[in-house]
Amino acid sequence: MNPIDSLFQELKKSQRKAFIPFITAGDPNLEITGKLILSLAGSGADIIEIGFPFSDPVADGPVIQASYTRALSHGLKIDEILKTVHEVTSNSAHKLPPIVGMVSYSIIHRKNTEKFLLHCKASGLSGLIVPDMPVEETESIAALARQIDLKLILLVTPTTSDERIQKIGQISSGFLYCVSLVGITGERAELPETIKEYLSKLRRLTTLPLCVGFGVSRKEQVQMLRDEVDGVIVGSAIVRLMEKIDPHNSGPGIKAVSEVVMELSQALNGPH
Numbered sequence: 001m002n003p004i005d006s007l008f009q010e011l012k013k014s015q016r017k018a019f020i021p022f023i024t025a026g027d028p029n030l031e032i033t034g035k036l037i038l039s040l041a042g043s044g045a046d047i048i049e050i051g052f053p054f055s056d057p058v059a060d061g062p063v064i065q066a067s068y069t070r071a072l073s074h075g076l077k078i079d080e081i082l083k084t085v086h087e088v089t090s091n092s093a094h095k096l097p098p099i100v101g102m103v104s105y106s107i108i109h110r111k112n113t114e115k116f117l118l119h120c121k122a123s124g125l126s127g128l129i130v131p132d133m134p135v136e137e138t139e140s141i142a143a144l145a146r147q148i149d150l151k152l153i154l155l156v157t158p159t160t161s162d163e164r165i166q167k168i169g170q171i172s173s174g175f176l177y178c179v180s181l182v183g184i185t186g187e188r189a190e191l192p193e194t195i196k197e198y199l200s201k202l203r204r205l206t207t208l209p210l211c212v213g214f215g216v217s218r219k220e221q222v223q224m225l226r227d228e229v230d231g232v233i234v235g236s237a238i239v240r241l242m243e244k245i246d247p248h249n250s251g252p253g254i255k256a257v258s259e260v261v262m263e264l265s266q267a268l269n270g271p272h
């Protein structure tokens, strides 16, 4: 069984929710990405989302764009990201949380799609989040992904029509990425007031686990969401701290990232 499916089954039994931190691959370098994965795994991450930096990002706010720029400034290659994931997942003495890649369709499209998906799977990724998949390509890629048991996680937003939500719900697997707001990634002081209605509408339209991302950075926001969702995704609040990691002395910077992850995952699953 795909590790994402077993995770959500286990969480459901113990009435827990998935905490999903996002980090950019290669910021400040891939060796540190490997160390961050291990550190997040020990700090309460239930799934780890790894962003594949892209020069023309989709929906990314300034914090994540800057992180992509830092990563790409050293000539980062997609194959090297997958190599790092493979090294970390195959060498770890402990069971790691499932890792999903956040990959623009443009990256997939530039490669041979089938080969790329197989390479992702063989490297130890459990799924891919593709935020900009063209509707016409979706079904064939979903079929390929299904064949090799790689989850294909698609996004819905507050402006997606009910009809489309149902369609996306049928094609997606693993979980549904529920974008909390209309806009780009980045920390927000407030989440939309209508978020609970939006989530209960999604519950009626799909049986997939619902994970909410965009704008979430505070304990109070995580606590407000925890009864409505199956998981929470946090990117910018974590990536903002990655900028401070000193590649020559990465310990303190990695610790700072992990502390935030621990705090937020405890807010998600700790006592009310």
Ligand SMILES: O=P(O)(O)OC[C@@H](O)[C@@H](O)c1c[nH]c2ccccc12
Pocket (backbone or CB within 6 Å): 022, 049, 051, 058, 059, 060, 064, 102, 131, 184, 185, 186, 187, 213, 214, 215, 216, 233, 234, 235, 236, 237
């Ligand atoms: O940064 P935020 O607001 O916490 O949102 C999560 C998000 O960063 C991460 O899932 C993500 C990064 N880049 C993306 C592009 C599209 C969709 C999602 C993403």
